[in-house]
Amino acid sequence: MSDPQDSEVFELPNFELEQGATLRPAKLVYKTYGTLNADRSNAIVYPTAYGARHSDNEWLIGPRRALNPEKYFIIVPNMFGNGLSSSPSNTPPPHDRGNFPHITVRDNVRAQHRLVTERFGIERLELVTGWSMGGLQTYQWAVSYPALVKRALPFCGSSTTSPHNIVFLEGLEATLTADAGWNGGFYEQQPRKGLRAFSRVYAGWGFSQAFYWEKLHRQLGFESLEDFLVGFWEKDFGSHDANDLLAMLWTWKHADIGTTPGSDGDVRRALGSIRARTVAVPAEKDLYFPPEDEKWASQFIPNGDVRVIPGVWGHLAGLGINPPDTDFLDGVLRELLASSL
Incomplete structure (x- = not known):
């Protein structure tokens, strides 16, 4: 699949992955919405989910939404493997098709961090948010770069992929x-x-x-x-x-903030390192990331909270296809963005 006309590419020469392989180069496809202000203080990062591309995130972005591009500069990076950023389907040999190397959530977040800091010169993020695997990336952002992330809102996601x-x-x-x-x-x-x-x-x-x-x-x-x-x-x-x-x-299956350097394999220690004001928004009947998991994690985050999307739409309550779920999520985002730190 070719890169869409409405996106940009950030190349990372000789990008070494946690599992040892090196992509020469890694390509991070992204799209921005809105304008970065003069002091670079209005940026939001909104990573993609499993199988999603940047256009799939647009339902939550708009002038009448909390993620208002007239107020914020919203960066939507495409996750590695999604067919736009470096993936088995678009990477030349020796890493094409079945030879594509394993990429972790931290690899994704590290590449996104370089995009944010090197291309845009951003030193603080107003918010990181994301659905499902975007939620996994949101947690990793907050753990890996605690001084950079002011607020975090993972929705229908988790900090670590559970055994179930x-x-x-x-x-x-x-x-x-x-x-x-x-x-x-x-x-x-x-x-x-x-x-x-x-x-x-x-x-x-x-x-x-x-x-x-x-x-x-x-x-x-x-x-x-x-x-x-x-x-x-x-x-x-x-x-x-x-x-x-x-x-x-593979990226999803191996997501675990406890393996972040400095956390010594301890998820609780990783959660305790988060400095962002964090509101997790699970869905009431999510079979992947149930509210119980988020309530457990929240108790270890110094400034953590949980708001549960009510209803029966399960994991896809976070997909933007049921208006009451969308309104609930948008309301929590609006409340978090308006909160003082």
């Missing part, structure tokens, strides 16, 4: 690699059967049980479950390269 979440991700990986055409990631054409199975496994987790009981897929324009599985889930993941999906999955 890892089990889910292992299942997704198995669906793709079991396709007869997989060939170790050097397939001649996309493994369509694997992608279809991947989509249907994912469908059981994105929304809650109550969402399906109440047949709320009809609100999205799908009358039957089969229509929903095909028209919503298969349409989405079928548009991705399988290697890209697995690259991002």
